[in-house]
Amino acid sequence: MTDKPYHHGNLRNELIEAGIKLINTDGINSFSLRKVAAECKVSHTAPYSHFKNIDELVSAMGEHVTEQFMESLCASVQGQEDSSDAISLLGQAYIDFFMEHPQYFQFLYYHSGIVIDLDNYNSDSYPPFVLFRTTAYQMFQSAGLPEAEFSHQLIALWAMVHGIAALLTNNGVKYSGNWRELLAVQSIL
Numbered sequence: 737m738t739d740k741p742y743h744h745g746n747l748r749n750e751l752i753e754a755g756i757k758l759i760n761t762d763g764i765n766s767f768s769l770r771k772v773a774a775e776c777k778v779s780h781t782a783p784y785s786h787f788k789n790i791d792e793l794v795s796a797m798g799e800h801v802t803e804q805f806m807e808s809l810c811a812s813v814q815g816q817e818d819s820s821d822a823i824s825l826l827g828q829a830y831i832d833f834f835m836e837h838p839q840y841f842q843f844l845y846y847h848s849g850i851v852i853d854l855d856n857y858n859s860d861s862y863p864p865f866v867l868f869r870t871t872a873y874q875m876f877q878s879a880g881l882p883e884a885e886f887s888h889q890l891i892a893l894w895a896m897v898h899g900i901a902a903l904l905t906n907n908g909v910k911y912s913g914n915w916r917e918l919l920a921v922q923s924i925l
Contacts, residue, residue, distance in 0.1 A: 838905040
């Protein structure tokens, strides 16, 4: 067996990114710290200096992606949180984030274990969705939409944005147009 080279740099983040790649490729059932180490070309014990076990790595992967996603969404509306354009800006940022990081979409929504509670406004749902929901509800209220319609409109709005992100991250879906422009044709945003 060849010795693995001593690793310099940010191994923790490299392990996280390699983990996301492997889960998306091979699924969670065949996922292991040993495979992540091999992907990073480090010894099979190297991940243990950052993560106690596979569950801790998967949790760190979710936190890593969520933090980046929230930063992107928050930056898109910074200083405009109460404007009528806020939900459109969030929708664009949502799509842009997954255009830039398509590997994160599959991981987040199929492997990370996040929970999005569409029925309960007061739930501790996934933070990027909470931001989207809060912003949408502010828009609905400003537009004079009856409160009884908020939930249905939120689901339709999120389904459109999330659906575009799902399509653009799917390797089997081909589209020559601009994904971002699809939101511009929707009057709801």
